Amino acid sequence: MGTIHKILVIGAGAMGSQIAMVAAAAGYRTAVQDVSTDMLVQAQGQLTARMQAKVAKGSLSRAEADTALGRLEFTSSLPDAAADADFVIEAATERLDIKRSIFAALDAAAPAHAILATNSSTLGSSAVASSTGRPEKVCNMHFFNPALVMKCVEVVRHPQTSQETVDTALELARSLGKSPVLINREIPGFVANRLMGALRDEALRLYADGVADFRDIDTAAKTALNHPMGPFELMDLVGLDVSYLIRQATYDQTGDPADLPHPLLKDLYDQGSFGRKTGQGWYSYDAR
Ligand code: CAA
Numbered sequence: 001m002g003t004i005h006k007i008l009v010i011g012a013g014a015m016g017s018q019i020a021m022v023a024a025a026a027g028y029r030t031a032v033q034d035v036s037t038d039m040l041v042q043a044q045g046q047l048t049a050r051m052q053a054k055v056a057k058g059s060l061s062r063a064e065a066d067t068a069l070g071r072l073e074f075t076s077s078l079p080d081a082a083a084d085a086d087f088v089i090e091a092a093t094e095r096l097d098i099k100r101s102i103f104a105a106l107d108a109a110a111p112a113h114a115i116l117a118t119n120s121s122t123l124g125s126s127a128v129a130s131s132t133g134r135p136e137k138v139c140n141m142h143f144f145n146p147a148l149v150m151k152c153v154e155v156v157r158h159p160q161t162s163q164e165t166v167d168t169a170l171e172l173a174r175s176l177g178k179s180p181v182l183i184n185r186e187i188p189g190f191v192a193n194r195l196m197g198a199l200r201d202e203a204l205r206l207y208a209d210g211v212a213d214f215r216d217i218d219t220a221a222k223t224a225l226n227h228p229m230g231p232f233e234l235m236d237l238v239g240l241d242v243s244y245l246i247r248q249a250t251y252d253q254t255g256d257p258a259d260l261p262h263p264l265l266k267d268l269y270d271q272g273s274f275g276r277k278t279g280q281g282w283y284s285y286d287a288r
Contacts, residue, residue, distance in 0.1 A: 003086070004028065004086040004087050004168075004172060005028070005029060005084075005086055006028065006029045006030070006031070006084055006085050006086055006087075007020070007023045007028045007029070007030045007031075007085065007086070007087050007088070007089065008030070008031045008032075008033060008081050008082055008085035008087070008088045008089070008110075009023070009030065009031070009032045009033070009088075009089050009090075009091060010033050010034075010078070010088065010089070010090040010091060010092050010102055010106070011032075011033075011034055011090065011091040011092040011093070011119075012032050012033075012034035012036070012039040012040050012042070012043035012074070013034075013039065013043075013091065014145065014146070014147075014239075014277070015091045015119055015143060015145060015147055016032060016034070016043075016089075016091035016092070016119070017032060017043035017046065017047055018047075018143075018145075018146055018147035018148045019089055019091055019119065019143050019147045020032040020043075020047075020072060021047045021050070021051075021068070021072070021147075021148055022143075022147060022148060022176050022177070022178075023176060024068045024069070024071040024072045025064075025068040026175060026176045026177060027071070028071065029071050029073075030071055030072050030073070031072075031073040031074075031075055031081040031085070032072065032073070032074050032075070033075050033076065033077070033078050033081045033082075034074075034076060035076060036076075037076055040074040040075075040076065041074075043074065044072075044074050047069065047072070048069060050148065051065040051068065051069055052065070078102070078105050078106070078109060079105070079108075079109040082105075082106055082109035082110040082114075083109055083110070083111075084111070085110050085111070085114055086111070086113065086114055086115075087114060087115050087117070087168070087172060088106055088110060088114060088115070088116045088117065089117050089118075089119055089141055090102055090103070090106070090116070090117065090118045090119060090120075090128075091118075091119040091143075094120060094121075094122055094123070094242075094245055094246075094249070096123060096127055096128075099118065099120065099123065099127070099128050100127070100128055100131040101131070102128075103116060103118075103128040103129070103131045103132050103138070104131045104132065106132070107131070107132035107133055107134060112134070114137070115137045115138075115139070115165055115168055115169065116128075116132060116134070116137060116138050117138070117139050117140065117141035117169060118138075118139075118140050118141070119140070119141060119142055119143055120140060120142070121142055121189075121190070121193055121242075121246055122188070122189075122245065122246050122249035122250070123249070124140065124156065124158055124186030125138045125139050125140045125156065125158050125161070125186075126138075126158035126159065126160070126186060129158060129160060129161075135158075135160040135161075136160050136161060136162040136165060137161075137162070137165050138158070138160075138161065138165070139155060139156060139157055139158065139161045139165055139166065139169055140154065140155065140156035140183075140186075140190070141153060141154075141155055141169050141172075141173065142154040142155075142156065142190060142192075143178075144192065145237060145238050146237075151177075151178050151179045152178065152179055152180075152181060152192060153173040153176075153178040153179070153180045153181070154180075154181050154183050154190045154191060154192060155169045155170055155173065155180050155181070155182050155183065156183040156185075156186060156190055157182070157183070157184060157185070158186055166182065170182065188249070188250040188253045188254060188259075189246070189250060193246060196231075196234070197246075197247070197250075199221075199231050200231045200234075200235065200243070201262070203217050203221075203230075203231035203232065204231075204262040204264055204265065205262075207232075207264070208262070208263075208264055214230075214232045214282055215232075217230060217231065217232065218230020218231065218232050218233050232282040232283070233282070233283065235265075235275060235281065235282060236275030236276050236281035236282055236283055236285075237275065237276055238275070239274050239275050239276075239277055240265060240268045240269055240273060240274045240275045240281050240282075241269060241274040241275075243261075243265060244261045244265050244266065244268075244269040247259065247260065247261040247262075247265065248260075248261055268281060268282075
């Protein structure tokens with residue numbers, strides 16, 4: 001792997017901020033860039049609180065937490081942050097037009113050797129690689145929520161991704177303490193979301209058909225299958241907006257009506273009940 005000194009994460013939302021924290025905790029100088037200073041302030045506050053909680057729990061020393069937080073830079077300037085980045089992970093809004101303009105800006109600002117990865121769960125990286133002059137250095141590097149905890153990272157190659165880029169992304173993921181999975185071609189949902197989607201579809205069907213209450217379906221997943229969360233709790237954690245948009249994007253790619261978001265999911269999405277982040281999803285959450 002070419003030496004990676006600095007990692008840049010684009011987007012200070014739940015995924016971007018935690019991916020950046022993982023990188024900083026693994027010893028990399030890391031910048032998080034977002035166009036919204038409010039998002040940057042919020043991310044900094046949340047990450048500091050997470051690190052403090054780990055110190056209080058004894059899973060991290062105060063010095064380790066302070067050092068990791070000290071390696072993190074929060075900035076709204078993409079060109080400045082990209083100028084000396086060796087590896088970029090884009091975790092911005094799941095909108096192709098926004099991602100394409102980010103990749104064009106990264107291509108202009110980042111050093112020629114830098115790899116540009118997207119955390120997108122819905123868009124294969126070929127959709128953004130074509131807005132750069134370095135498609136061979138572009139791939140997906142898909143983390144899971146919460147990124148500080150979940151070990152899986154899907155590295156997805158597109159037809160022009162070079163073997164060197166794939167190897168570097170896999171090695172970077174390992175150096176972050178993750179377990180990378182290589183996906184050889186772009187396919188909607190990659191692997192993990194397809195598995196999760198199959199379970200979620202069945203759970204929604206059982207609930208919609210009145211077979212069982214959603215709380216009981218969650219209980220069955222946890223107590224019969226040993227899943228850490230039931231499918232409805234997981235939708236609330238991931239965000240019903242994200243779950244809905246992933247499904248809609250899959251439908252947009254396949255045109256198969258079976259891939260449309262379930263009507264119950266659409267209802268919650270239309271109501272703005274996105275799960276934990278809005279305080280209301282399948283379950284209600286106390287306001288923080
Ligand atoms: N963010 C960051 N860290 C979190 C967290 C969060 N939202 N929630 C919990 N944690 C951390 C805690 O700080 C704790 O860390 P330490 O041990 O270092 O102190 C650790 O996780 C365990 O936390 P808890 O004991 O409080 O709770 P738990 O044991 O019930 O674990 C969980 C919580 C990790 C979220 C667990 O319930 C779980 O694994 N759930 C399933 C998550 C999952 O399936 N994610 C994949 C979603 S799909 C996706 O992300 C793909 C996509 O494209 C949308």
